Amino acid sequence: MNIASRPTAATPPPNALITEAVQLIEEAGPLDDAAAMREAMARRTDLPGRIALRAQLLGQRLGLQHELARARQWAPWIGLGLVLAIVLAGLGLAGSVVGGAERRINIMAALVSLLGLHLLTLLAWLLGLLLPLRAPRLSFGWLWMTLTARVAGGRQGQAPVLMRAATRLLARARLLPWALGLVSHGIWTLSFLVVLAALLFALAFHRYTLNWETTILDPQFFLQAVQWLGRLPAVFGFATPDAGVVLAPGGMADAAGQRSWALWLTGCIVVYGLLPRMLLLLLSVAMWQWRRRGLQPALDAPCHRRLAARFEALAPRAIVDADPGAEHPPAPARPLDTGDALLAVGFELPPDVAWPPAGLPADARALRIDGSAEARRTLLDTAAQLRPRALLLACRAAASPDRGTERLLRELLAHCGDCGLWLLAEDGGAALPETGVQRWRDWLRDCGLERIAVHARLGDALAGG
Structure with missing residues (x-):
């Protein structure tokens, strides 16, 4: 008898989104849905279909489908704009690393500038995945959703409601961090590919002097940092500068030492930047494919159970497994030996x-x-x-x-x-x-x-x- 236990047909994500958005709107107050209830009752026979059709009819009156169409039209362009912005930022970072007039690269400053923001946003995404927190605002996925809602809906449109509905659907299906990760990891992957291409091109056809500089830190600190950071890239074949190269005065290492510095920097960007984003992107795609069937309205919610009762009240009386032509026997007689219970x-x-x-x-x-x-x-x-x-x-x-x-x-x-x-x-x-x-x-x-x-x-x- 529980609504949630009844077999339901898979509701397409757009219909589920409209249904969830109508539910959010009705939380602020009931809508005039008499005509929508009658039409849904006449056109559909299953409860999930009736709830979805009612929401579609109310959504058309509220302009939800129009807002959704605008959002879907703008979403690729917003995503392309974010990709372009991060690529330009990546090119700018690469240019700041290799574009100096003296062609001297501070190796540690370059590493922090190329990986700092990436590691910060990656940590925020992981915290949102592991802990029961709200959706992380510090991600390109969330920025993409917010900008799409703002551009598509303007100041007074229904796009913010659709965004809240999408967020709630994704959270219920345990897909919110993975959906945001699809966008965020994709943008970062492309950014690192562009940065690596620009960095390798510059290092291949120009001569640079790579060194480190400090005023207060001990040289042994840099030696230990280089060796520790170089362990994982070494597994993939990237060279790590030895102690003589790291401690060379003024960074004046020989050509082989400069080459090991360049490979170490490239390996750190690949292993600590590109590879994690590529692997998480593939994992996000797999999780999306696995859990996307969970993007369904919660039919066991109190609002939908009330709708079920209203649909039942509209239905003509019927016996679900009636025996046509059968005559009902008279009711049993009232027993005479009853107690007081x-x-x-x-x-x-x-x-x-x-x-x-x-x-x-x-x-x-x-x-x-x-x-x-x-x-x-x-x-x-x-x-x-x-x-x-x-x-x-x-x-x-x-x-x-x-x-x-x-x-x-x-x-x-x-x-x-x-x-x-x-x-x-x-x-x-x-x-x-x-x-x-x-x-x-x-x-x-x-x-x-x-x-x-x-x-x-x-x-x-x-x-x-």
């Missing part, structure tokens, strides 16, 4: 509905069962032992009565005096309007079970039996 049964209630409810008499026997055959047998055995004067069966008003429900009620009537149905709204607490229970009354009348009273409030059920 009151048996209250929660039948196939959602897990978040508390049972027994507040207001139930203290001497009442409370029982909660699911729809399994064993649970129904337990209920019948309990009713046969207690022979209660009154039995109260609570169930969801949005549930569809079937022949199994009819058989259970007939068997219970043989063991109890009075029998009543208490119909619960989707939130488990609010009472239904009287019109919301008419479908059940009509069904009971058609089954010949008029003896069972139907109530929308617990007080009426306890008073009326």
Whole structure:
């Protein structure tokens, strides 16, 4: 009976995004959706399809589809602009490293300038992945989403709502850091490729003097730093300057020493910059492909459960597995040997509905069962032992009565005096309007079970039996 347990067709991401955006808008206040509800009820037969179509119809009225189309149109251009900006910045950094008039490169300053921002943003992304934090603002992925929403929606458009909806969908599917990583790692990968190409071209066709400079640090510090940083690049075949090259006065190493400096700098950029971004980019693509099916609306959310009840109220009465042409036998006679017990049964209630409810008499026997055959047998055995004067069966008003429900009620009537149905709204607490229970009354009348009273409030059920 739980909405979340019903089989659902995969909702395309654009439809899921519109559905989530409409839900966000309705959190501020309900929308006039009577026409959308009727049209969705007439055109779709499954609950997920009805919820999605209702959201699409409301989205068209609110301009969400238009904003989404604008965002999808602008998104590639915003991404291209960010790529161009980081490439130009990379070229600028490479030029600042190798473009000096004296052609002298401070090796440590070059390494920090080329890897500093990359390591900072990478650390922020990893923290957002490992810790339950909000989406990291310090990433090109987040900047891309923000700029797209601003350019596509302007100051008063619905693009910010769509961005919040996309963020919530991605977070629910555990895809938010990976989606942002797709953009961020992609931009950084391209940036490092351009920087490495410019750096290698300059080092291949110009002569540079690579050294380090300091005023307060001990030379042994640089020796240890170079050797420690060079261990991982050495695995990939990049040379590491030896102690004589590192400690050469004024950086005046011979040609072989200068070549080892250049290879060390290139290896550090490849191993600590390019390779992590490329690997994380591939991992982000794999995670996106793996978890993208999770980009679905949360059909077990209270708002969607309320929609399910409203759709059920609009539906004509129906028995989901009716036996055409079958005649219903008369209801069992009221037994004469009942006791004084009151048996209250929660039948196939959602897990978040508390049972027994507040207001139930203290001497009442409370029982909660699911729809399994064993649970129904337990209920019948309990009713046969207690022979209660009154039995109260609570169930969801949005549930569809079937022949199994009819058989259970007939068997219970043989063991109890009075029998009543208490119909619960989707939130488990609010009472239904009287019109919301008419479908059940009509069904009971058609089954010949008029003896069972139907109530929308617990007080009426306890008073009326």
